Amino acid sequence: MLVEMAHRVTLIPGDGTGPELTEAARRVLEATGVAFDWDVQHAGVDVMEEAGAPLPEATLASIRDTQVALKGPITTPIGTGFRSVNVGLRHELGLFACLRPCKSYPGVRSRYEGVDLVVVRENTEDLYAGIEYASGSPEAKTVIATLNGMQPKQIRPSSGISVKPISPEGSERIIRFAFDYAREHGRGRVSCITKANIMKFTDGLFLSVFREVAADYPEIEPWENLVDALCMGLVQRPEEFDVLVLPNLYGDIISDLTAGLVGGLGVAPGANIGPDAAVFEATHGSAPKYKGMNKVNPTAMILSGKLMLDHLGERDAAARLEAAVATVIAEGKDVTYDLKPNRDDPSAVGTAEYADAIIAKLASG
Numbered sequence: 001m002l003v004e005m006a007h008r009v010t011l012i013p014g015d016g017t018g019p020e021l022t023e024a025a026r027r028v029l030e031a032t033g034v035a036f037d038w039d040v041q042h043a044g045v046d047v048m049e050e051a052g053a054p055l056p057e058a059t060l061a062s063i064r065d066t067q068v069a070l071k072g073p074i075t076t077p078i079g080t081g082f083r084s085v086n087v088g089l090r091h092e093l094g095l096f097a098c099l100r101p102c103k104s105y106p107g108v109r110s111r112y113e114g115v116d117l118v119v120v121r122e123n124t125e126d127l128y129a130g131i132e133y134a135s136g137s138p139e140a141k142t143v144i145a146t147l148n149g150m151q152p153k154q155i156r157p158s159s160g161i162s163v164k165p166i167s168p169e170g171s172e173r174i175i176r177f178a179f180d181y182a183r184e185h186g187r188g189r190v191s192c193i194t195k196a197n198i199m200k201f202t203d204g205l206f207l208s209v210f211r212e213v214a215a216d217y218p219e220i221e222p223w224e225n226l227v228d229a230l231c232m233g234l235v236q237r238p239e240e241f242d243v244l245v246l247p248n249l250y251g252d253i254i255s256d257l258t259a260g261l262v263g264g265l266g267v268a269p270g271a272n273i274g275p276d277a278a279v280f281e282a283t284h285g286s287a288p289k290y291k292g293m294n295k296v297n298p299t300a301m302i303l304s305g306k307l308m309l310d311h312l313g314e315r316d317a318a319a320r321l322e323a324a325v326a327t328v329i330a331e332g333k334d335v336t337y338d339l340k341p342n343r344d345d346p347s348a349v350g351t352a353e354y355a356d357a358i359i360a361k362l363a364s365g
Contacts, residue, residue, distance in 0.1 A: 008065075010069035012071040015288070020296065022071075025355075028302050028321065028355055029305045029321070031358075033317065034317045041063075063093060070279075070280050073282055074086070075285070086272075094274040094275060094277070095274040100120075100270050102116075102262045103117075104261075105263075107330045108263035112238055116239075116242075119246065121174075121248060121250075121251025122248050131165065144159060166202040171210070174245060175209055191223035191225050192206070203247065206247055230254065231257065255283070269304040271307045294351050298355060309321065327361050334353060336349060
């Protein structure tokens with residue numbers, strides 16, 4: 001008798017409403033029939049006192065070992081000197097690609113229909129690389145004096161400075177990731193999003209690499225879009241767009257815009273992927289004021305689990321899970337308050353009961 005091997009996955013419940021959302025996603029994932037061996041680890045403000053940091057080394061070690069994690073929302077500590085857990089995970093694990101699918105589901109309130117696009121954001125370079133010099137600091141003065149000595153265009157001495165590094169290697173890695181994703185998921189088009197007409201040596205480099213990489217994928221149509229024109233296009237005709245690949249800053253902004261097209265962050269799953277590990281997570285915050293109330297919508301967390309199933313090669317289970325979610329939302333009966341036409345609808349169910357409805361659909365299958 002063939003015994004199915006369980007997938008080893010690090011499970012990080014998170015804080016605030018994170019544990020409720022993660023538990024809902026865990027139960028739905030197990031209801032697909034896929035076997036999991038969960039290694040429960042912790043991160044966030046709730047573990048800072050005991051561990052000394054919001055991202056304990058034991059949690060990192062677990063993800064390095066399993067190479068896959070499902071993470072609940074985590075509160076970024078304010079005024080403590082600690083960086084966010086998300087930033088820490090990306091840096092420590094080399095998670096260079098942020099994957100943000102945005103898809104319309106009938107029953108979710110939105111101004112648009114038929115949206116089905118994927119944002120692929122580079123995570124490590126661009127203006128988010130963290131190379132900055134404060135206004136008036138000795139370092140800023142040195143940088144400004146050096147640059148002013150190199151060029152006729154002068155920088156005001158009082159300026160703060162942020163550096164925007166974009167490399168050929170970083171660009172090729174994320175662009176090839178986007179084309180590989182398109183090929184593996186039957187997508188027909190990849191759009192490169194830049195402001196290359198203005199920033200010719202950074203965004204222009206990203207675009208140049210895109211053109212080179214696109215030649216290796218002749219079956220996929222390459223598009224080139226300026227980021228400002230993209231914003232207008234997404235508002236006017238979002239159904240035309242497929243896979244978008246963007247440098248870090250544009251990717252951050254556009255991924256929230258596209259989530260807004262399909263109903264908000266509550267239905268927007270996410271993943272951060274590197275060569276040796278992948279972390280799957282809802283893209284919204286931890287909403288601590290709703291902690292323990294069994295009220296918040298777990299759709300984004302559950303659909304992040306769907307992305308994890310895809311990553312693990314469990315494509316059939318992923319498709320069945322998404323279909324069950326879509327059916328429950330479309331029926332509109334057993335959904336959380338934010339998925340009702342009227343948010344004050346007394347027939348709205350809680351986080352756990354919504355997950356129960358999806359599990360029932362999987363069982364009836």
